[in-house]
Amino acid sequence: MKNINFRNDFLSDYNFTIIGSGAFGTAVANFLVSKNDNVIIYGIDEKEISDIQNNHKNTKYFESIKLKAKLKATTDIKRALQDADIILIAIPSHSFRDVLRKNILPNMKKPAYFVNLAKGLDYLEIKFLNQIIEEEIPQKMNLGVLKLSGPSFAKELVEEEPTKFVLACKDIEIANNLKKYFETEYTKIVTSNAIVGIEALSVIKNSLAILLGIVNGLGYGMNSRAYIFTESLEEMKKIVKLYGFDENIIFLPAGVGDLYLTGNSKKSRNFSVGYKIGKANKVNKKILNSFVTIEGLRSIEIIFSLAIKKGIKLNLFNLLYNITYKNIRPSEVMDQFFKGIDK
Ligand SMILES: NC(=O)C1=CN([C@@H]2O[C@H](COP(=O)(O)OP(=O)(O)OC[C@H]3O[C@@H](n4cnc5c(N)ncnc54)[C@H](O)[C@@H]3O)[C@@H](O)[C@H]2O)C=CC1
Numbered sequence: 652m653k654n655i656n657f658r659n660d661f662l663s664d665y666n667f668t669i670i671g672s673g674a675f676g677t678a679v680a681n682f683l684v685s686k687n688d689n690v691i692i693y694g695i696d697e698k699e700i701s702d703i704q705n706n707h708k709n710t711k712y713f714e715s716i717k718l719k720a721k722l723k724a725t726t727d728i729k730r731a732l733q734d735a736d737i738i739l740i741a742i743p744s745h746s747f748r749d750v751l752r753k754n755i756l757p758n759m760k761k762p763a764y765f766v767n768l769a770k771g772l773d774y775l776e777i778k779f780l781n782q783i784i785e786e787e788i789p790q791k792m793n794l795g796v797l798k799l800s801g802p803s804f805a806k807e808l809v810e811e812e813p814t815k816f817v818l819a820c821k822d823i824e825i826a827n828n829l830k831k832y833f834e835t836e837y838t839k840i841v842t843s844n845a846i847v848g849i850e851a852l853s854v855i856k857n858s859l860a861i862l863l864g865i866v867n868g869l870g871y872g873m874n875s876r877a878y879i880f881t882e883s884l885e886e887m888k889k890i891v892k893l894y895g896f897d898e899n900i901i902f903l904p905a906g907v908g909d910l911y912l913t914g915n916s917k918k919s920r921n922f923s924v925g926y927k928i929g930k931a932n933k934v935n936k937k938i939l940n941s942f943v944t945i946e947g948l949r950s951i952e953i954i955f956s957l958a959i960k961k962g963i964k965l966n967l968f969n970l971l972y973n974i975t976y977k978n979i980r981p982s983e984v985m986d987q988f989f990k991g992i993d994k
């Protein structure tokens with residue numbers, strides 16, 4: 652374990668830098684700044700950044716909702732990172748490694764903690780994002796890698812809806828010590844050392860939310876949706892066990908809670924894309940291209956292949972694969988599943 656002196660003073664004198672000015676980066680920065688004085692967002696979209704900095708809004712995602720005036724925003728990565736103690740990354744996972752390598756590391760001035768907020772994989776090398784941080788940031792600049800995850804629609808966070816997260820780190824002492832900086836009147840934290848399991852849960856719940864959306868879009872009722880929900884929990888258990896974790900970690904906010912949230916609401920982009928596929932009873936390019944950040948679609952093939960490689964049976968990923976990659980009609984796939992016909 653590293654020898655770390657945590658600061659005990661509060662409001663914190665930690666400097667927080669959020670990489671990514673999209674929906675989630677803005678929402679997390681906005682609750683952090685109610686507890687911590689120095690929070691800055693870095694983004695590449697001039698309009699978003701100017702909106703946050705000058706109008707205290709991020710109109711693109713949150714219409715007229717006011718953000719905290721103390722929140723700073725910049726397109727200058729050097730400025731964003733000059734004092735950073737805690738770096739939170741909220742960009743879609745396909746850009747993750749590139750941004751760490753080309754933008755973050757070269758501009759860091761001192762070691763920092765890293766908190767992954769994204770819910771995806773490195774799709775090229777098929778690795779979890781905590782591992783990508785470990786690979787890209789040398790130990791001397793990396794105080795610890797954490798993951799913040801849980802049922803948390805960005806829009807509801809800026810509306811100050813009570814929200815519970817898990818903050819995970821291999822070294823639980825780090826998570827326990829940093830927890831207080833993330834807790835506000837409306838955000839609560841539990842900690843865990845099962846960071847890889849939490850990464851896995853946050854990836855698979857997105858794909859399972861797509862399937863729940865498909866079932867909903869096809870017009871199945873609540874019994875059938877609850878059927879798929881229950882099966883989803885079984886698949887979550889199998890996957891976390893595969894990585895050597897106790898299956899009970901599915902009861903942390905990143906598991907059942909996040910699946911409940913994203914698998915039941917059109918506020919979720921993953922559920923919504925599934926719903927559209929179900930409604931159209933086919934996958935077409937127009938549907939797929941109409942959504943920007945849909946992490947769950949990319950993960951389907953990877954989890955499907957992983958299951959084959961590891962010799963575990965994941966019925967639901969099989970269904971998702973048949974629908975999205977083999978282009979079999981969703982109604983046919985689901986009908987056969989419910990009738991117990993194995994394809
Ligand atoms: N929106 C939500 O409610 C939640 C999203 N997440 C996760 O957070 C991650 C980001 O999602 P959102 O914020 O919703 O996506 P978004 O699509 O709203 O925003 C993504 C942001 O990343 C920025 N970006 C893209 N490439 C970049 C680069 N190379 N350098 C700097 N910025 C870059 C874009 O300009 C955009 O501002 C995803 O993995 C998602 O699963 C997690 C929890 C909740």
Ligand SMILES: O=C(CO)COP(=O)(O)O
Nearest residue numbers: 801802803804919920921
């Ligand atoms: O992960 C989320 C909430 O916890 C957001 O889900 P979507 O990416 O499906 O909108």
